[in-house]
Amino acid sequence: MASSLARRLGAPVTAVGSAHVSAAQPSKTPLVPPDDAVAPVRHPEAPAPGELLGSHYAQCFGCGGEQPHGLHLEARAGEGVNVTAEFTVRTAHQGAPGLAHGGVLATALDETLGSLGWLMHVIAVTGRLETEFVAPVPVDTVLHLDARVTGVHGRKIYCSATGRIGGPEGPVAVRADAVFIEVKVEHFLDNGRNEEIQAAMSDPDQVRRARAFEVNP
Numbered sequence: 001m002a003s004s005l006a007r008r009l010g011a012p013v014t015a016v017g018s019a020h021v022s023a024a025q026p027s028k029t030p031l032v033p034p035d036d037a038v039a040p041v042r043h044p045e046a047p048a049p050g051e052l053l054g055s056h057y058a059q060c061f062g063c064g065g066e067q068p069h070g071l072h073l074e075a076r077a078g079e080g081v082n083v084t085a086e087f088t089v090r091t092a093h094q095g096a097p098g099l100a101h102g103g104v105l106a107t108a109l110d111e112t113l114g115s116l117g118w119l120m121h122v123i124a125v126t127g128r129l130e131t132e133f134v135a136p137v138p139v140d141t142v143l144h145l146d147a148r149v150t151g152v153h154g155r156k157i158y159c160s161a162t163g164r165i166g167g168p169e170g171p172v173a174v175r176a177d178a179v180f181i182e183v184k185v186e187h188f189l190d191n192g193r194n195e196e197i198q199a200a201m202s203d204p205d206q207v208r209r210a211r212a213f214e215v216n217p
Protein backbone atom coordinates (compact mmCIF):
# COMPACT_ATOMS: atom_id res chain seq x y z
CA MET A 1 0.00 0.00 0.00
CA ALA A 2 2.92 2.32 0.60
CA SER A 3 3.79 2.06 -3.05
CA SER A 4 0.20 2.87 -4.00
CA LEU A 5 0.49 6.11 -2.10
CA ALA A 6 3.92 6.80 -3.53
CA ARG A 7 2.56 6.26 -7.04
CA ARG A 8 0.01 8.96 -6.43
CA LEU A 9 2.48 11.47 -5.08
CA GLY A 10 2.87 14.22 -7.60
CA ALA A 11 0.19 12.73 -9.82
CA PRO A 12 -2.69 15.19 -10.06
CA VAL A 13 -6.06 13.93 -9.00
CA THR A 14 -8.18 14.81 -11.97
CA ALA A 15 -11.66 14.13 -10.75
CA VAL A 16 -13.61 13.60 -7.60
CA GLY A 17 -15.18 10.19 -7.83
CA SER A 18 -18.32 9.01 -6.18
CA ALA A 19 -17.99 6.49 -3.39
CA HIS A 20 -18.28 2.92 -4.53
CA VAL A 21 -20.99 1.40 -2.45
CA SER A 22 -21.73 -2.03 -3.75
CA ALA A 23 -24.77 -2.74 -1.63
CA ALA A 24 -27.91 -0.83 -2.57
CA GLN A 25 -29.61 -2.30 0.46
CA PRO A 26 -28.86 -1.08 3.96
CA SER A 27 -26.09 -3.05 5.64
CA LYS A 28 -27.21 -5.96 7.77
CA THR A 29 -23.75 -6.71 9.09
CA PRO A 30 -24.13 -7.57 12.78
CA LEU A 31 -22.04 -5.70 15.31
CA VAL A 32 -20.63 -8.81 16.98
CA PRO A 33 -17.90 -10.84 15.30
CA PRO A 34 -19.05 -14.06 13.61
CA ASP A 35 -17.88 -17.40 15.02
CA ASP A 36 -15.13 -17.69 12.41
CA ALA A 37 -13.70 -14.24 13.09
CA VAL A 38 -10.04 -14.18 14.09
CA ALA A 39 -8.32 -12.33 16.90
CA PRO A 40 -6.76 -9.00 15.90
CA VAL A 41 -2.98 -8.95 15.50
CA ARG A 42 -0.92 -6.10 16.89
CA HIS A 43 1.51 -5.05 14.15
CA PRO A 44 5.17 -5.57 15.17
CA GLU A 45 5.85 -1.91 14.39
CA ALA A 46 2.76 -0.59 16.12
CA PRO A 47 3.33 2.34 18.47
CA ALA A 48 4.54 1.24 21.90
CA PRO A 49 2.01 1.01 24.72
CA GLY A 50 1.38 4.48 26.12
CA GLU A 51 2.64 6.23 23.01
CA LEU A 52 0.60 9.16 21.74
CA LEU A 53 -0.75 8.23 18.32
CA GLY A 54 -1.02 11.74 16.97
CA SER A 55 -3.41 12.94 14.32
CA HIS A 56 -3.90 11.08 11.03
CA TYR A 57 -4.89 14.38 9.37
CA ALA A 58 -4.44 17.90 10.72
CA GLN A 59 -7.89 18.94 9.43
CA CYS A 60 -9.71 15.94 10.92
CA PHE A 61 -12.72 17.04 12.97
CA GLY A 62 -11.95 14.33 15.50
CA CYS A 63 -8.20 14.55 16.02
CA GLY A 64 -6.80 17.34 13.85
CA GLY A 65 -4.83 20.10 15.52
CA GLU A 66 -5.81 22.63 12.85
CA GLN A 67 -9.57 22.33 13.34
CA PRO A 68 -10.52 25.17 15.70
CA HIS A 69 -13.87 23.64 16.64
CA GLY A 70 -12.76 20.04 16.37
CA LEU A 71 -12.56 17.58 19.22
CA HIS A 72 -8.73 17.59 19.44
CA LEU A 73 -9.01 14.05 20.66
CA GLU A 74 -5.72 12.51 21.76
CA ALA A 75 -5.34 8.74 21.64
CA ARG A 76 -2.62 6.52 23.04
CA ALA A 77 -1.67 2.98 22.15
CA GLY A 78 -2.70 0.26 24.54
CA GLU A 79 -0.82 -2.96 25.22
CA GLY A 80 -2.97 -5.03 22.90
CA VAL A 81 -5.08 -3.95 19.96
CA ASN A 82 -6.65 -1.25 22.07
CA VAL A 83 -6.33 2.46 22.65
CA THR A 84 -7.22 5.01 25.27
CA ALA A 85 -8.16 8.59 24.46
CA GLU A 86 -9.27 11.82 26.06
CA PHE A 87 -11.65 14.43 24.77
CA THR A 88 -12.54 17.60 26.66
CA VAL A 89 -16.05 18.85 25.90
CA ARG A 90 -15.93 22.54 24.93
CA THR A 91 -18.69 25.11 24.52
CA ALA A 92 -18.55 24.59 20.73
CA HIS A 93 -19.66 20.98 21.33
CA GLN A 94 -22.99 21.72 23.03
CA GLY A 95 -26.37 20.33 22.07
CA ALA A 96 -28.53 21.33 25.05
CA PRO A 97 -27.29 24.22 27.22
CA GLY A 98 -24.14 23.14 28.98
CA LEU A 99 -24.30 19.59 27.67
CA ALA A 100 -22.39 17.81 24.94
CA HIS A 101 -24.22 17.13 21.68
CA GLY A 102 -24.88 13.43 21.15
CA GLY A 103 -23.45 13.57 17.63
CA VAL A 104 -20.23 15.03 18.99
CA LEU A 105 -20.01 12.21 21.52
CA ALA A 106 -20.60 9.72 18.71
CA THR A 107 -17.75 11.41 16.83
CA ALA A 108 -15.47 10.98 19.83
CA LEU A 109 -16.32 7.28 19.91
CA ASP A 110 -15.91 6.98 16.13
CA GLU A 111 -12.54 8.73 16.16
CA THR A 112 -11.26 6.61 19.03
CA LEU A 113 -12.37 3.44 17.25
CA GLY A 114 -10.82 4.68 14.00
CA SER A 115 -7.46 5.14 15.71
CA LEU A 116 -7.28 1.38 16.33
CA GLY A 117 -6.01 1.12 12.76
CA TRP A 118 -2.65 2.48 13.90
CA LEU A 119 -2.09 -0.68 15.94
CA MET A 120 -2.78 -3.06 13.06
CA HIS A 121 -1.28 -0.81 10.38
CA VAL A 122 -4.55 -0.94 8.54
CA ILE A 123 -6.64 1.88 7.12
CA ALA A 124 -10.30 1.37 7.90
CA VAL A 125 -13.45 3.46 7.70
CA THR A 126 -16.61 3.25 9.74
CA GLY A 127 -19.24 0.98 8.22
CA ARG A 128 -21.63 0.74 11.15
CA LEU A 129 -21.56 2.56 14.46
CA GLU A 130 -24.14 1.97 17.15
CA THR A 131 -23.98 4.32 20.10
CA GLU A 132 -25.62 4.22 23.50
CA PHE A 133 -25.90 7.40 25.53
CA VAL A 134 -25.94 6.37 29.16
CA ALA A 135 -25.51 9.70 30.98
CA PRO A 136 -25.39 13.38 30.01
CA VAL A 137 -21.91 14.84 29.58
CA PRO A 138 -21.50 18.48 30.72
CA VAL A 139 -19.26 21.07 29.08
CA ASP A 140 -15.68 21.02 30.41
CA THR A 141 -15.95 17.32 31.21
CA VAL A 142 -13.02 15.18 30.18
CA LEU A 143 -14.36 12.08 28.47
CA HIS A 144 -12.03 9.13 29.06
CA LEU A 145 -12.38 6.76 26.16
CA ASP A 146 -11.11 3.29 25.54
CA ALA A 147 -11.56 1.17 22.45
CA ARG A 148 -10.58 -2.32 21.41
CA VAL A 149 -10.85 -4.64 18.46
CA THR A 150 -12.95 -7.67 19.27
CA GLY A 151 -12.47 -9.63 16.05
CA VAL A 152 -11.50 -9.50 12.40
CA HIS A 153 -13.37 -11.18 9.57
CA GLY A 154 -11.96 -10.52 6.12
CA ARG A 155 -11.97 -6.74 5.73
CA LYS A 156 -14.39 -6.28 8.60
CA ILE A 157 -12.97 -5.09 11.90
CA TYR A 158 -15.31 -5.46 14.87
CA CYS A 159 -14.67 -3.09 17.73
CA SER A 160 -16.19 -1.53 20.82
CA ALA A 161 -15.59 1.60 22.86
CA THR A 162 -16.66 3.22 26.09
CA GLY A 163 -16.44 6.79 27.33
CA ARG A 164 -16.26 7.43 31.07
CA ILE A 165 -16.52 10.61 33.09
CA GLY A 166 -14.78 11.57 36.31
CA GLY A 167 -11.68 9.53 35.45
CA PRO A 168 -10.60 6.48 33.46
CA GLU A 169 -12.38 4.24 35.97
CA GLY A 170 -15.41 6.50 36.34
CA PRO A 171 -18.97 5.70 35.33
CA VAL A 172 -19.72 4.95 31.69
CA ALA A 173 -21.46 7.85 29.93
CA VAL A 174 -21.35 6.58 26.35
CA ARG A 175 -20.53 3.35 24.61
CA ALA A 176 -20.41 2.06 21.05
CA ASP A 177 -20.12 -1.08 18.98
CA ALA A 178 -18.89 -0.75 15.44
CA VAL A 179 -17.78 -2.48 12.27
CA PHE A 180 -14.99 -0.80 10.38
CA ILE A 181 -14.12 -1.85 6.84
CA GLU A 182 -10.50 -2.02 5.69
CA VAL A 183 -9.82 0.14 2.64
CA LYS A 184 -6.86 1.03 0.47
CA VAL A 185 -5.50 4.56 0.39
CA GLU A 186 -7.25 4.94 -2.98
CA HIS A 187 -10.53 5.13 -1.08
CA PHE A 188 -9.52 8.64 -0.02
CA LEU A 189 -7.68 9.61 -3.19
CA ASP A 190 -10.61 8.59 -5.39
CA ASN A 191 -13.39 10.05 -3.28
CA GLY A 192 -11.96 13.09 -1.52
CA ARG A 193 -12.23 16.60 -2.91
CA ASN A 194 -9.31 17.43 -5.17
CA GLU A 195 -8.34 20.62 -3.33
CA GLU A 196 -7.80 18.89 0.00
CA ILE A 197 -6.18 15.81 -1.58
CA GLN A 198 -3.60 17.97 -3.33
CA ALA A 199 -2.92 19.99 -0.20
CA ALA A 200 -2.47 16.83 1.85
CA MET A 201 -0.13 15.29 -0.70
CA SER A 202 2.00 18.42 -0.78
CA ASP A 203 2.48 18.25 2.97
CA PRO A 204 5.41 15.98 3.85
CA ASP A 205 4.11 15.55 7.40
CA GLN A 206 0.76 14.34 6.07
CA VAL A 207 2.40 11.90 3.68
CA ARG A 208 4.51 10.54 6.55
CA ARG A 209 1.39 10.11 8.71
CA ALA A 210 -0.48 8.35 5.92
CA ARG A 211 2.43 5.97 5.32
CA ALA A 212 2.67 5.14 9.02
CA PHE A 213 -1.04 4.39 9.07
CA GLU A 214 -1.32 2.32 5.92
CA VAL A 215 1.72 0.06 5.68
CA ASN A 216 0.65 -3.51 6.24
CA PRO A 217 3.31 -5.73 4.66
Ligand SMILES: CCCCCCCCCCCC(=O)SCCNC(=O)CCNC(=O)[C@H](O)C(C)(C)COP(=O)(O)OP(=O)(O)OC[C@H]1O[C@@H](n2cnc3c(N)ncnc32)[C@H](O)[C@@H]1OP(=O)(O)O
Nearest residue numbers: 019021022027029056111114125126127128154179181210
Ligand atom coordinates in the same frame (compact mmCIF):
# COMPACT_ATOMS: atom_id res chain seq x y z
C1 LIG B 1 -4.50 8.64 4.74
C2 LIG B 1 -4.79 8.16 6.13
C3 LIG B 1 -6.24 8.26 6.41
C4 LIG B 1 -6.70 7.52 7.62
C5 LIG B 1 -8.15 7.70 7.74
C6 LIG B 1 -8.76 7.15 8.94
C7 LIG B 1 -10.10 7.83 9.09
C8 LIG B 1 -10.73 7.53 10.42
C9 LIG B 1 -11.83 8.55 10.69
C10 LIG B 1 -12.77 8.06 11.73
C11 LIG B 1 -13.66 7.02 11.12
C12 LIG B 1 -14.61 7.64 10.11
O1 LIG B 1 -15.38 8.50 10.41
S1 LIG B 1 -14.55 7.06 8.52
C13 LIG B 1 -15.76 8.03 7.60
C14 LIG B 1 -17.17 7.47 7.66
N1 LIG B 1 -17.30 6.26 6.83
C15 LIG B 1 -17.37 6.30 5.50
O2 LIG B 1 -17.33 7.36 4.86
C16 LIG B 1 -17.52 5.00 4.77
C17 LIG B 1 -18.52 5.11 3.62
N2 LIG B 1 -18.75 3.77 3.04
C18 LIG B 1 -17.95 3.33 2.02
O3 LIG B 1 -17.11 4.05 1.48
C19 LIG B 1 -18.15 1.90 1.59
O4 LIG B 1 -19.47 1.49 1.85
C20 LIG B 1 -17.15 0.92 2.30
C21 LIG B 1 -15.71 1.29 1.88
C22 LIG B 1 -17.28 0.98 3.81
C23 LIG B 1 -17.47 -0.51 1.84
O5 LIG B 1 -17.51 -0.57 0.46
P1 LIG B 1 -16.74 -1.74 -0.34
O6 LIG B 1 -15.27 -1.56 -0.20
O7 LIG B 1 -17.31 -1.78 -1.72
O8 LIG B 1 -17.12 -3.02 0.51
P2 LIG B 1 -17.87 -4.34 0.05
O9 LIG B 1 -16.96 -5.07 -0.89
O10 LIG B 1 -19.25 -4.04 -0.36
O11 LIG B 1 -17.96 -5.11 1.44
C24 LIG B 1 -16.84 -5.70 2.07
C25 LIG B 1 -17.35 -6.37 3.34
O12 LIG B 1 -17.72 -5.34 4.28
C26 LIG B 1 -19.13 -5.40 4.56
N3 LIG B 1 -19.63 -4.05 4.57
C27 LIG B 1 -19.61 -3.17 3.55
N4 LIG B 1 -20.14 -2.01 3.92
C28 LIG B 1 -20.54 -2.16 5.21
C29 LIG B 1 -21.16 -1.29 6.15
N5 LIG B 1 -21.49 -0.03 5.85
N6 LIG B 1 -21.40 -1.76 7.38
C30 LIG B 1 -21.06 -3.02 7.70
N7 LIG B 1 -20.46 -3.88 6.86
C31 LIG B 1 -20.21 -3.46 5.62
C32 LIG B 1 -19.74 -6.24 3.46
O13 LIG B 1 -20.89 -6.90 3.91
C33 LIG B 1 -18.61 -7.20 3.12
O14 LIG B 1 -18.60 -8.24 4.06
P3 LIG B 1 -18.31 -9.76 3.62
O15 LIG B 1 -19.20 -10.04 2.46
O16 LIG B 1 -16.86 -9.78 3.25
O17 LIG B 1 -18.63 -10.57 4.83
